Amino acid sequence: MKMRTTTRTGAALLLVALLASACSRMGDEPVPYGASGGYSGGDALGGAGGIGTGALPGGGTLPGTSISDRVLFSVDQSTLAPQAIGILDAQIGWLRSNPTLPILIEGHADERGTTEYNLALGSSRASAVRNYMVSQGVPDSRISIITYGRERPVATCADESCFAQNRRAVTVVTGGTGA
Amino acid sequence: MVDRFRRNLLIGVPAALASRPFAALAQAPLRIEITEGVVEPMPFAVPAFVPDGGAAAQLAGQITQVVIDDLAGTGLFREVPAAAHISKVASFDAPIAFADWKAINAQALITGAVGVSGDRATVRFRLWDVFAQAPLGEGLQFDGSTANWRRLAHKVADQVYSRLTGESGYFDSRVAFIAASGPKEARRKQLGIMDFDGANPVMLTDGSALVLTPRLSADARRVLFTSYASGAPKVMMLEGGGKARTVIADASGMTFAPRFSPDGRRVVYSRTVGTGADLFVGDIGGRSETQLTRGSSINTSPSFSPDGNRIVFESDRGGTQQLYVMSAAGGEASRISFGDGRYATPIWSPRGDLIAFTKISGGRFHIGVMRADGSGEKLLTGSYIDEGPTWAPNGRVLMFYREAPGASGGPQIYSVDITGRNLRQVPTQGFASEPSWSGLLS
Numbered sequence: 001m002k003m004r005t006t007t008r009t010g011a012a013l014l015l016v017a018l019l020a021s022a023c024s025r026m027g028d029e030p031v032p033y034g035a036s037g038g039y040s041g042g043d044a045l046g047g048a049g050g051i052g053t054g055a056l057p058g059g060g061t062l063p064g065t066s067i068s069d070r071v072l073f074s075v076d077q078s079t080l081a082p083q084a085i086g087i088l089d090a091q092i093g094w095l096r097s098n099p100t101l102p103i104l105i106e107g108h109a110d111e112r113g114t115t116e117y118n119l120a121l122g123s124s125r126a127s128a129v130r131n132y133m134v135s136q137g138v139p140d141s142r143i144s145i146i147t148y149g150r151e152r153p154v155a156t157c158a159d160e161s162c163f164a165q166n167r168r169a170v171t172v173v174t175g176g177t178g179a
Numbered sequence: 180m181v182d183r184f185r186r187n188l189l190i191g192v193p194a195a196l197a198s199r200p201f202a203a204l205a206q207a208p209l210r211i212e213i214t215e216g217v218v219e220p221m222p223f224a225v226p227a228f229v230p231d232g233g234a235a236a237q238l239a240g241q242i243t244q245v246v247i248d249d250l251a252g253t254g255l256f257r258e259v260p261a262a263a264h265i266s267k268v269a270s271f272d273a274p275i276a277f278a279d280w281k282a283i284n285a286q287a288l289i290t291g292a293v294g295v296s297g298d299r300a301t302v303r304f305r306l307w308d309v310f311a312q313a314p315l316g317e318g319l320q321f322d323g324s325t326a327n328w329r330r331l332a333h334k335v336a337d338q339v340y341s342r343l344t345g346e347s348g349y350f351d352s353r354v355a356f357i358a359a360s361g362p363k364e365a366r367r368k369q370l371g372i373m374d375f376d377g378a379n380p381v382m383l384t385d386g387s388a389l390v391l392t393p394r395l396s397a398d399a400r401r402v403l404f405t406s407y408a409s410g411a412p413k414v415m416m417l418e419g420g421g422k423a424r425t426v427i428a429d430a431s432g433m434t435f436a437p438r439f440s441p442d443g444r445r446v447v448y449s450r451t452v453g454t455g456a457d458l459f460v461g462d463i464g465g466r467s468e469t470q471l472t473r474g475s476s477i478n479t480s481p482s483f484s485p486d487g488n489r490i491v492f493e494s495d496r497g498g499t500q501q502l503y504v505m506s507a508a509g510g511e512a513s514r515i516s517f518g519d520g521r522y523a524t525p526i527w528s529p530r531g532d533l534i535a536f537t538k539i540s541g542g543r544f545h546i547g548v549m550r551a552d553g554s555g556e557k558l559l560t561g562s563y564i565d566e567g568p569t570w571a572p573n574g575r576v577l578m579f580y581r582e583a584p585g586a587s588g589g590p591q592i593y594s595v596d597i598t599g600r601n602l603r604q605v606p607t608q609g610f611a612s613e614p615s616w617s618g619l620l621s
Contacts, residue, residue: 076499078454111582114523114537114566115613116392116436117493117500119405119412120449120456120477123433127454146411147433147451151389156363158563158584 059154059165062094063173071129073167076113078124080132088129091171092136101175105129107147108170110163115149122147125169144174218600220257221343223250224285226268227261228302231294238328239293242302245332246289248376249350250339253576254601259285271303277312285309289339298324302331306339316342329378330620337619349571350375353617354578355395355402356592358382359610363586366610370404370417375571375616377592377606383417394438397618403437403446414448416463434459436479440507441487447471449479458492460507471509480524483507484531484551491515491525491534491551502536502553515553524567527551529618530574533597537566537579546579548597559599564590567612572619578605580612 060069069091071084080088095103107126109118126145134140155162225247230239250256266279271292280288291304305318321334330351337348352375361367370390373380384390388408395402401418408415414434437448440460447460455475461468472478476496483490484507491504497514500521505512516522520540527534531551538545538558544565547558564582571577575597582590590612592605605614 076495111564112542113521113539114480114500116449116480117477117495117523119391119433119435120451120479123451123456124454124477127451131454144411148389149391151366151368151391153364156586158588 062091065094067091067094070168070170072164073125078128080128088132092133092138095138101173102142104172104174105143105145106170106172108152108166108168109150110166111150112163118149119147122149129169220255221287222259222285223256223287224259224264224280225289226264228291228293229268229271231292235293235295238295238300242293242328242332245329246336249333249336254596259283275307277309280309287343295325300325300328300331302335304335306342329374346575347573347619349573349576349619351620352572353399355393355615356611357390357393357613359589359612392436392613393615395615395617396439396443399617399620403439405435438482440483441485447481447490482526484527485529491527493523493525518556526568526570528570528574529572535568535570535577546577559595569614569616571616578614578616580614
């Protein structure tokens with residue numbers, strides 16, 4: 001059974017800030033995330049205060065924590081940006097302290113690509129997250145992946161502010177809550 | 180006289196152009212004028228088919244209307260409405276008063292009769308060349324169950340279309356599609372099948388599991404699709420009226436984007452491999468599969484050539500989505516798309532001459548066609564999302580889906596002539612996407 005918490009606190013604020021910085025630089029061409037955005041990895045909550053307000057639609061956290069459950073991607077890309085690595089490192093820390101819980105990585109795409117291609121792209125994004133976690137010592141056997149392509153957006157407006165939120169890989173804890 | 184008449188009709192009917200190679204379309208000046216200019220649809224009249232007995236009265240009227248709708252819906256023909264008719268046709272075998280039809284400029288006249296016996300219906304029809312005052316082809320008769328009366332009408336319309344254009348028709352055909360409802364964040368999707376004109380829709384899945392990318396077999400008896408019923412997406416197949424359910428290939432990874440081989444025995448599809456996706460082909464119901472592409476890139480949306488020898492597909496191996504053609508046995512692939520933007524969902528025409536595709540360029544999605552070697556690219560439509568073309572059985576018309584932007588936007592199915600004219604929405608009850616057109620039914 002899928003479990004998701006409804007905790008949307010600091011991590012959500014952080015993501016809003018990251019999105020705000022990312023949006024201004026994203027056009028039709030893929031643009032890598034830069035070092036700006038007030039976050040440099042390690043602590044998923046670091047430095048978010050005062051940057052932005054408002055809830056991120058669908059944004060969640062790992063159970064009992066304020067660790068973001070998702071990483072975002074550039075247009076048509078499945079490489080992990082520095083911000084994404086930081087969030088994944090926090091997730092991996094949590095996975096180490098909850099070593100029995102299996103997880104499902106959901107890969108998603110925005111609606112500016114075709115259905116079938118986006119299924120593959122969502123899989124690429126989920127695979128990239130899995131590969132990174134495995135490279136950091138998380139047992140492959142704990143991790144399942146699934147792609148939803150563009151079928152399950154969290155934001156539905158027709159501009160980059162929504163597309164950016166939909167280009168995501170979400171870590172879902174599929175066992176008990178563990179915290 | 181018939182020869183002259185036909186020639187005159189053909190000049191005004193762009194459908195006949197497809198009997199020439201696509202190259203001639205693009206290069207012969209006269210043809211370009213005909214194709215691109217304003218074409219006056221050919222006027223035709225269909226006096227109400229004569230009921231053979233009172234039991235057939237209602238059905239005769241319904242069949243008449245479907246014949247009219249089929250022909251007028253092509254954009255190639257224009258109905259001269261019954262209110263303008265001078266003559267009435269009271270008997271199927273009565274002499275035709277050609278002068279009366281000539282006076283209202285009905286160049287083609289279709290007369291018919293409908294009989295009903297129990298749950299069986301019979302339709303007879305004749306096509307007349309009004310100005311030549313002669314029949315155009317033999318009279319024909321179709322029999323079927325009254326429940327399938329629309330098919331009887333489509334059969335008549337296909338015959339008329341074929342005789343007037345020199346092309347086979349496409350009306351007696353079906354379309355698999357995805358019916359969608361609910362909010363955009365959690366769309367409920369069902370696999371459906373309907374007649375080409377949107378009539379007789381039937382849902383084949385209950386909406387409990389997400390379903391995508393249906394592909395209908397040429398005989399409309401089987402449909403491949405991508406299903407989340409078992410968790411991650413898998414290629415599945417429905418046949419036998421939606422009862423049987425067979426997993427095509429069940430192994431590692433996720434499978435999606437299936438398509439039948441022309442003989443209907445094999446299926447080609449994508450399987451996720453590592454961070455990419457590769458193409459595989461396998462026998463339907465079999466356990467073995469053959470890997471056709473290898474690499475870390477995304478390879479998907481495969482489509483066989485009609486002779487089964489080649490496969491066109493999309494790949495981002497060169498950096499962005501482009502179209503490639505390879506042998507159906509795999510191996511080296513040749514890139515065929517070179518324009519600006521990204522190319523996706525290539526579908527080989529049943530004629531073999533053209534490949535239809537989705538193109539993403541300038542922030543818009545387009546439906547286009549190109550020759551099988553990639554030359555002669557032509558965009559037919561464009562909007563926020565225009566995607567997923569599928570060919571009419573005669574290779575003259577495409578269906579695709581168009582999705583409006585925003586939270587309240589949803590997809591609808593459209594059809595368009597390969598000249599880019601006659602854009603029409605296919606009526607569906609709610610949101611509908613991902614059409615897949617069968618062949619002409621027998």
